[in-house]
Amino acid sequence: MAQWSDYTTGERIKILRGKERQTDxxxxxxxxxVTIQKAEQDRALSLPTLMKIADxxxxxxxxxxxxxxPRRSIGGRDRAMMRAxxxxxxxxxxxxxxADEESTLQELEEVTGRCWGLYWKGHYTEAGALAAPLVASAAALVHAAPVGAQAPALGVLSDAYRIAGYVANLTGxxxxxxxxxxxxxxxxERACDDVRGALVASGRAWVYLRDARLPEALNLAEKAAVDIEPRFSTATPEQLTxxxxxxxxxxxxASRMGDKGRAxxxxxxxxxxGARMGREHRAHGTLFGPVTATTQAVGISVALGQAGKALALADSIHDVSALTEAARNRYAMDKALAQADAKMWDASLDTLExxxxxxxxxxxxxxxxxxxVEKVGKASTARLRRVSELIGVRSGAESFAPATARTAL
Incomplete structure (x- = not known):
């Protein structure tokens, strides 16, 4: 029996479409x-098109x-973490x-910091495994706190729920x-914490984005930004972050929606x-500064179809060591996509690998x-096959090969 990864992208779309007509x-x-037909014929898909079809x-x-x-075959360790x-x-x-034992506010704040550290390193299973007892302990601390003195514990609980939401969003x-x-x-809201409220709103917008609810994601992201916009002359590094x-x-x-003006x-x-801050700063589980602003601009330019601009921006970035591991990885991935769009196949695969x-x-x-990999397409190289193996899909060369050739590969 063929494995799901044995099908081409176009074949997978056809299977998922079932008896529904292409017009529907x-x-x-x-x-x-025509776009649907091209997708099912294994033509290159843009990210916005892919997201719309997935939705x-x-x-x-x-x-x-x-x-x-289709039923999200994650590993046993991942499934155990998600269940807990x-x-x-x-x-x-x-x-x-x-909760297994009582914890102090300071202890839970330290655990929250460790959770964010794991998350931003891309260790999502470990972050989720630590977030589960954190949620339980924070809820217990809120329950034990006197009425009127629960705000600090509520803040930690909100952070714990947000970490859980982020991990769940990334694992599907x-x-x-x-x-x-x-x-x-x-x-x-119970804690009357405007900053955390805005962070949660932005988190919900990210869930919307992954769920292809782009207009709602943009509306919520814009509102969250407006609600906490500080006065630059008096803003603290935390507020600017x-x-x-x-x-x-x-x-x-906005870039995913193709709105160049708003983006x-x-x-x-x-x-x-970022310029006002002068350097990267951490606050509430996030990192921001001038380097973050510039590296994000690379990905935004790619999403808007401006590969040349994205690569020019990338050339101006010489040190990303201040970023989190996940942010560095995402920046490299955006750079690889820009290189693919510019038909710099070997450079793109080198970066991605x-x-x-x-x-x-x-x-x-x-x-x-x-x-x-889909964009690189028919480039039949050993490098393309290596990268395809790393992500668990077939390369473009294999996807377009005749059945007999696929068996040989």
Whole structure:
């Protein structure tokens, strides 16, 4: 029996479409019938097109690209982590508070920091495994705190729910992601914490983005940014970090929608915040500064179809050591995509292979490597096959080969 990854991208779309007509799928996606036909003929897919098709077929982009089977075949360790995380998120939200031992606020803040550290290294399974007891302990601390003195504990609980939502979103557990982000919002409101409230709103916008709900994602991202916009003359590094990350994300969403004007406007604000800060700064589980603003601009330029501009920006970036590991990886992936768009096939595959070998745990949760391989297409090289093996899909050369040739490969 053929494995899911044995099919081409076009074949997987056909299978997921089932008996539905191409015209019906085109109508639900807002794409043309010709675009659907080209997708099923294994023509190169743009990321926005891929996301629209995935949304219409009620699946994840990684499923269409063959990185995951339709029922999301994740490893046993991942499944155990997600099961434990799901139980504690739903149980604590229902008021079922249990913790193995009492923890102090300072201890839980330290654990929160470790969770974010794992998350930004791309160690999502480990971050989720640590987030589960963190949620339970934070809920217990809130329950034990006197009425009127619960705000600090509520802040930690909101952060814990947000981490759970982020991990769930990246691993394709969309229902849990929505639930965790919703609980984080409720808790932040109870704490009367505007900064955390804005962070949660931005997190929900990210869930929308992964779920291909682009207009809603942009509206929410814009509102979150406006709600916390500081006065630059008096803003603290913490305020600028949170604000800068928000306008950056708004620019990302606008670029995915093809709105160059709004993307440029938010990028301008992002660069202004980064310039004001002078260096990267951490706050509330996020990192922002001038390097973040510039590297994000590379990905935004790629999404807008401006590969030349993206590569010019990349050439101006000489040191990304201040970024988190995940941010460095994402920047390299955006650079690889820009190189692919510019038909710099070997350079693109070199960049992509470097990221996947250095950070395999991070890479296996990303859809972009499959998009890049699809763009490289028929380039029949040993490098293309190596990269394809790293992400668990067939290379373009193999996808377009006759059946007999595929067997030989």
């Amino acid at each position: 799928l085109a109508e639900r996606t807002g794409l043309s019938v 219409a077929l009620n699946t994840d982009t990684s499923v269409i690209l063959g990185q995951q089977a 995380l799901s139980r504690v998120v739903h149980d604590t939200a229902a008021g079922l508070v249990t 557990a969309r229902d849990l992601a929505y639930a965790a982000i919703g609980h984080a919002q409720t808790v932040a 949170v604000y800068g990350s928000h306008v950056n994300f708004a620019a990302v969403v 440029a406007d938010y990028l301008s604000q992002s660069h202004a915040a 470097g990221v996947l070998r250095d950070s395999p745990e991070w890479g296996r949760h990303q859809a972009l490597p499959g998009v890049i």
